[in-house]
Structures are given as C-alpha cells and as structure tokens.
Amino acid sequence: MGTFKIEGGHRLQGEITPQGAKNEALQILCAVLLTAEAVTISNIPDIIDVNKLIALLENLGVKIQKKGEGSYTFKADEVNLDYLQSEAFKRDGRGLRGSIMLVGPLLARFGKGYIPKPGGDKIGRRRLDTHFEGFIKLGAAFRYNREEYFYGVEAKKLKGAYMLLDEASVTGTANIVMAAVLAEGTTTIYNAACEPYLQQLCNMLNRMGARISGVGSNLLTIEGVEKLGGTDHRMLPDMIEIGSWIGLAAMTRSELTIKNVSWENLGLIPSVFGKLGITLERKGDDIYIPAHTEGYEIQNYIDGSILTIADAPWPGLTPDLLSIILVVSTQARGEVLIHQKMFESRLFFVDKLLDMGAKIILCDPHRATVIGHDFKSSLKGTTMTSPDIRAGVSLLIAALSAKGESTIHNIEQIDRGYEAIDTRLQAIGARITRV
Numbered sequence: 001m002g003t004f005k006i007e008g009g010h011r012l013q014g015e016i017t018p019q020g021a022k023n024e025a026l027q028i029l030c031a032v033l034l035t036a037e038a039v040t041i042s043n044i045p046d047i048i049d050v051n052k053l054i055a056l057l058e059n060l061g062v063k064i065q066k067k068g069e070g071s072y073t074f075k076a077d078e079v080n081l082d083y084l085q086s087e088a089f090k091r092d093g094r095g096l097r098g099s100i101m102l103v104g105p106l107l108a109r110f111g112k113g114y115i116p117k118p119g120g121d122k123i124g125r126r127r128l129d130t131h132f133e134g135f136i137k138l139g140a141a142f143r144y145n146r147e148e149y150f151y152g153v154e155a156k157k158l159k160g161a162y163m164l165l166d167e168a169s170v171t172g173t174a175n176i177v178m179a180a181v182l183a184e185g186t187t188t189i190y191n192a193a194c195e196p197y198l199q200q201l202c203n204m205l206n207r208m209g210a211r212i213s214g215v216g217s218n219l220l221t222i223e224g225v226e227k228l229g230g231t232d233h234r235m236l237p238d239m240i241e242i243g244s245w246i247g248l249a250a251m252t253r254s255e256l257t258i259k260n261v262s263w264e265n266l267g268l269i270p271s272v273f274g275k276l277g278i279t280l281e282r283k284g285d286d287i288y289i290p291a292h293t294e295g296y297e298i299q300n301y302i303d304g305s306i307l308t309i310a311d312a313p314w315p316g317l318t319p320d321l322l323s324i325i326l327v328v329s330t331q332a333r334g335e336v337l338i339h340q341k342m343f344e345s346r347l348f349f350v351d352k353l354l355d356m357g358a359k360i361i362l363c364d365p366h367r368a369t370v371i372g373h374d375f376k377s378s379l380k381g382t383t384m385t386s387p388d389i390r391a392g393v394s395l396l397i398a399a400l401s402a403k404g405e406s407t408i409h410n411i412e413q414i415d416r417g418y419e420a421i422d423t424r425l426q427a428i429g430a431r432i433t434r435v
C-alpha cells in the first residue's frame, strides 16, 4: 500500500496541464476491438486503470505499438478469444470498472462477450442491468454464473432495436453503442448518456465508418454497418482533473493556470465553482485562477435560501466532482448542501475531514451540509486512508491546505486516475512525497 506524506499550508503557483480523460480512454481503448485495422490513439493518460485495460487488450492478442508519449497504435486483427475463458481473465478483468466495455465490441464483432464482475470504486451499488438489457434487446442470449460472478452474452448476429434505457448509464451507453454499430438494421437508444466521453466515442466510431446520429443528445440513432476501419483519435483533457485543480487552487489560495482545458467540453463545471465564489478567468483555452487571498463566498439562491450542489446525468454536474466540491466548501464563506444522488457510499470520507476540523453534518449517506470556515480556522494535518479515487484527491487537497503534516495511505486509489500526481504537484510547489 503506497503512501503520500504532505506538508500543508504552502501556496502553490504556476501552470498545470491536464492529462487525457480517464473515462474517455476506457471507452476508446475498448473500441479498438471493433476493427482489424490500425487505430492510433493519443493523449492516453499513464494511470493504473488505463494500463490495466491496455494489458487486457494485449492478452486478447491486440498488437500494440508505442508511437510516443501517451500515443499508441492498436491492431486487433488476430484476437485470441480463448483468453476470455481463462483464469487469468477472470482475475484481471475484475481489476477495473472500464473492462465491462470490452463486452459490447467483442459481442458485435465475434458474437460473444464475457466479463467477470468488474471492479472500480467501492462507492455503493454499481449495477450492470442497463448494459445487459441493451445487449438482450439487440438479440443476445445472456447468462450469469453467480458462483464465479461471471457474465456472458452471445449472438450469431445482432439486430438493431429501439430501447429506452432505465437510466442514462455512462459505460452502459458506450457498451450498447459499440454493440449496435455492427448490428443489422437501426438501433435507437433513448435516455442515452451523453457526456463528452460518449461524444468522443461516437465521433471516433463515425470516423471508423459507423453511422451514429444524435451525438451529444440523449437520443442516439445507429444504422448498423458491415464493418469498421481504422482511424486516429486524440483524447480530450480530463474534466475531472481540471475540476480537481480548480478546487486545489481555491483551497490553497494559489494562483494557478490550467492549460488547454477544452472549455467547450466542461459543461457546468466552471459555473458550479463560480457558485462557491471562486473566480475563474478564461484565457484562450486556459483557465486562470487568481490567488483567493480574501477567500471565496458561497452564493445563496435568488430568494436567499441555502445553495444545493447536486449531481445529475450530463449535461448536469458529474458526480465525480462532488467530493472535491465538498472539500473546497469547507473553507468557503457560507453554507452549502452537497447532494450526491447517484452513489450511496461516496460521502462517508467526510469523517476524515471532521478529524481535520471541518464543519460538516452528514445528514444521510447522500447529503452533507458544509459550514465553511472562511479560512478563519485551518484544517489540521492528520493520517488517513484514501477510500476511493475522488475522495482520495479531495483528502489530498485538504492536506495541502491544512496546517502541519498529513499522511495518506492507499494512494493506489489516486494513481488509478491521476497521472504522476506527486511530481506534477511538486512542479507547482506542493510539498508532497511518495514513501
């Protein structure tokens, strides 16, 4: 179990460039299985989850060639389907959430897709019904081995169908889209998720020869094609990392520039931080955050009532930023209710913030009221364990703003999604060491 030691209370300064988007990368990498031709992908983040998925592709027989930093060519012309039945796959396929998206492309191209119950953050129930109900609608037979937690779908030929998803699942939509592009006839997916991750996936598939319309909306129409070809694709900057750095700048009262953020793909993220009173300036495609020496003040609603910040399917606020928003609120002027609607166990990390001196009432597993300190009292360094990726980064931000030394254990959770976070933060003045 890796550990970070952090000496808090120091201002940071400078520029930071976001990595390529983790959740986009997981979709895009699975899509290389849809063609026998070469697909070149750049801006791939060097993080644990992505590297695990690349290893799974390699074990499936995908030829992988490094082109440069974060840039690889993938060629799935000799896929080894026997690997899917191996003990190694049953073990390694469980290592991340994103591996579930291998199923759709395998089913579409080879008529069968299998996966052990995938891993990812332990943040509450994470069902897969949307994925498999979609495959069944396309004509696949489904089986689930409860003893081994092993899922399987098979179909000689998928047939396009209309489906209204019971929830706008991000990985579920990506999986069904990747299955439908090679199905016979037209598939309509209503209540589809439409995050930039999915827009990027659909645009890439269209460049490979797919016929997807409605990209960016919750109504996707997919006319199946016989086969797909190769393409080049570049990952967008990671919007969750961008949000994390905005929070970091505000809470450490640092002047920071976040480079090349792809503003048009950030949705509500800048305005939600704006509601916490954080000033962001758009400079070209960068975000400039001045040092908040006077702190920041949470806005109330127009009628004077207390602000709620809640997650919602895109274009609502992504749930992956709520832990960071919560931590940043602990030093704001004012109060806010944080409502994590999607996940049941994502707010329990607030106990650690309470230990550090934050004023938070955990109302129930989904809601926490935060009463900001307005920097009149700093958080105090402590020893903690990172429970999940975003809580881990939130605790890291808290530790960097706190008085004294903190220790964060289980930092593999952070490394799952943030590339070389220690050296990148050291470069802007953070006192953080990996021990």
Ligand SMILES: CC(=O)N[C@H]1[C@@H](OP(=O)(O)OP(=O)(O)OC[C@H]2O[C@@H](n3ccc(=O)[nH]c3=O)[C@H](O)[C@@H]2O)O[C@H](CO)[C@@H](O)[C@@H]1O
Residues within 6 Å of the ligand: 023, 026, 097, 098, 125, 126, 127, 167, 168, 169, 170, 171, 172, 313, 318, 319, 320, 341, 342, 343
């Ligand atoms: C690898 C990857 O891409 N992971 C992301 C993906 O996970 P993932 O695709 O696993 O998450 P889903 O979109 O399926 O759903 C996440 C949770 O939200 C609930 N839900 C979802 C949609 C909805 O309309 N109502 C609702 O309550 C689900 O029941 C589930 O508990 O999307 C999540 C939601 O943005 C993000 O937190 C994860 O970082």
Ligand SMILES: C=C(OP(=O)(O)O)C(=O)O
Residues within 6 Å of the ligand: 022, 023, 049, 096, 097, 098, 119, 120, 121, 320, 389, 390, 417
């Ligand atoms: C929940 C997350 O990841 P995963 O779905 O991979 O567990 C996340 O990125 O915040």
